[in-house]
Amino acid sequence: MSSNAYAGSWASLPTTLTPWIMDVIQSMGYSQMTPVQASTIPLFMQHKDVVVEAVTGSGKTLAFVIPVLERLMRREGKLRNNELGALIISPTRELATQIHSVFSLFLSSQPGSDISLDEDRPITSSTSSSNLTCPPPLLVVSSDSPPADDIKRFLSTGADIVVGTPGRIEEFLLGRGRDIVNVKELEVLVLDEADRLLDLGFQNTLTRILTHLPKQRRTGLFSATMTDADALSELVRVGLRNPARIVVKVQTKKSKKSDSKDGERQAKRDVIEERRIPANLQNFYLSCRASEKLLQLARIVSHEVIQHRSARFIVYFSTCACVEYFYRIISPFLPPQTTLYSLHGHLPPATRTRTLFNFASSLALPSTPSVLLATDVAARGLDLPDVDVVVQFDPPSDPKAFSHRCGRTARAGRSGRAWVLLVGRERDYVDFLAIRKIPLMEHRAFSAEGLEQTSGTSSESEDTEVISMQIEIRKVLMTDRALHDKAAKAFVSFVRAYSKHEAAYIFRIKDLDLVGVAKSFGLLRLPRMPELNGVPRLDWQDALINWNSFAYIDKAREAKRLSDAEKQSSASASSDKRRAERAQKRKENASWSNKASKTEEKLIRKEKKTRKRKWQKEQDAGIEDATGLKRALGNPDAESDGDDDWKEMAREERMAKKVKQGVVSQEDFDGEFGGS
């Protein structure tokens, strides 16, 4: 850490630390406290609840680990095997594992301790109470072992400190462990990344845990983004009593141009700028077209390796599917000898642990860089050594994650660089973050030669390498239909995530060049999805590919695809047949109904003729009522055929007379009036 990041020696604490704890701190090489440690440890060791906000990498973990250990060391009586002394909750299993390892490191150094760092070592009755001051901590997170094992390990190790994730802790305390784990003696509760734990996703679980714990405990909330007043008041409601709020601010000097007194000349003066990101973090944004994102990512990595000798990178994407996909296709665009890692929430726990370990312990050099592709599962709390560069390929959905992601570099006073790629109107995000005290510097897009482009933030025409990159990716996708599926899934997941952005007025799907995004993904064709309806496709060309023969490399999968296709084609053939039969039937029905209507017409005419004859007879008989109107009985009009029928009958009558006179032939009469 740089010297101005320190806040005095450990000896200056008002309460002297237990000697072996002090020894461990010294062995870590930490001769001085960081500001957050200097302000938090004294309060939390005494009887104060604390709410702590300090930037990423400022040493918050020790700010609660030391007070927790000190409180347990100073207990009068030892805790029984089934009693819990301290509970630490964190939002992810990776972070919980990390915190657990810090506790383990301390406890394994207790005098007379023979605790190995293997927590599963069973503790015999002779070691459990006499030799050990504090048993090893217990880690309670989703893993390959079932929740029932947590209880078994708790009872066998007699752990006083439990570290875990909310769901698994709830199961541990309120599920299987309800009648086993005794929380009456619980002294301390710590919520690490507390603002995240208060998010809706965790809130109910957390409330149930908190109400289960005794009220006479100390509670500490820690995060780099403890700013959400609503969430805080919620927590206060659930358990904090008159907490001390500790906010450690970062102030940096910034040169600003200002008018001199006479208002004419510009003078430079230093102003103190408050920021919510580490002082040694250089934070850049780069505007480019949607289609150029992958190209620019590749150029950032090259630039960092060549110009800054950077070796360890984390690149953040918005979804698990995007990480999966880019992990498969990005290699050819990164410097040769780059080792790639991928971390996201859909991977099995054991794989996640292994990946993190491998990435952290890899020998990363500028000639052999290590690049971890990750989702926000790796955004908070992870203390990975020597991460030189963070790139946010996609800005995070939750704006709070922005500073957590950047904070994986420039930790503990070291310097680091962070980049975010912004497209089109996403540029407004810069002002959005500035208000939240997260300053960003503009960096122009890189040219093919790795130089900053000279034209404005977005170049006039699309980078010519976009097309060649797209062709390269397509070549890779065409080697295996499974890759194409991954590409489409990643694209769809990206679009869906984009529309759920919390800063929705900046990240609007209708403003996003989706065709450009598809190019950057190297898609073979545009997927069918409502978001693409009505999107102009002038700039888009599907890959030339025979979709029928485009195969999966995996034999079983390909066999299934072929048999599905076979079934589908026979199903569609029989449905075509059914359709043709239906059409034929309709046709037949139609001609039958035509015939039917002709016969009906004839019948109607015949009936009319009969009625007419009857009426004629009556006419001839001179039946007329007093008003001179034709009687309803004999009047065909009264049966609703209307005036036309009357006219028609009169016409027929006249024509019949003409037939009699020989002026009109019988044939013509029949043709006209359909004689039967």
Ligand SMILES: Nc1ncnc2c1ncn2[C@@H]1O[C@H](COP(=O)(O)OP(=O)(O)OP(=O)(O)O)[C@@H](O)[C@H]1O
């Ligand atoms: N007093 C100290 N002197 C030097 N280094 C320290 C000191 N305390 C902690 N560190 C180191 O600083 C690094 C960051 O600490 P830590 O992980 O606790 O940060 P944090 O504030 O919790 O960050 P985040 O908000 O990202 O979780 C760790 O590698 C830790 O070992």
